[in-house]
Amino acid sequence: MLRWSLLLILFVAGCSKGPEADLPSIGEARSLATEWALVNEQARRRQLTATYIRTMRESARKQLQTTAKSLTQPQSAYGQEIAALLREADGASPRVLRAHAASLKRIEDELESA
Secondary structure: OHHHHHHHHHHHHHHOOOHHHHHHHHHHHHHHHHHHHHHHHHHHOOOOOHHHHHHHHHHHHHHHHHHHHHOOOOOOHHHHHHHHHHHOOOOOOHHHHHHHHHHHHHHHHHHHHO
16 A cells, blocks of 8 residues: 555656756756857857867757756747757857857746746
């Protein structure tokens, strides 16, 4: 009986996951977009080595993919924003990447205030 009670509690807890459960992932994606923008900005100024640029871009993309897979609501506005961010080219404009970060920040703020 205890086993069934535990399973029921876990099931209910899993069902209650919503956008609030994704807040850490949204924050992480926002941070990654900002870091990626900074790398691209410095790359345009030729302040970084090609190896560093490639490594940082690959790392950001890999972490974003992991974040996207962890979302409880991937079809949400923030899920779509992260997917759009992943569709950007490695050398995307820092302005475009920061716009994605700003969109994620707005969503994050709305969820935190709800």
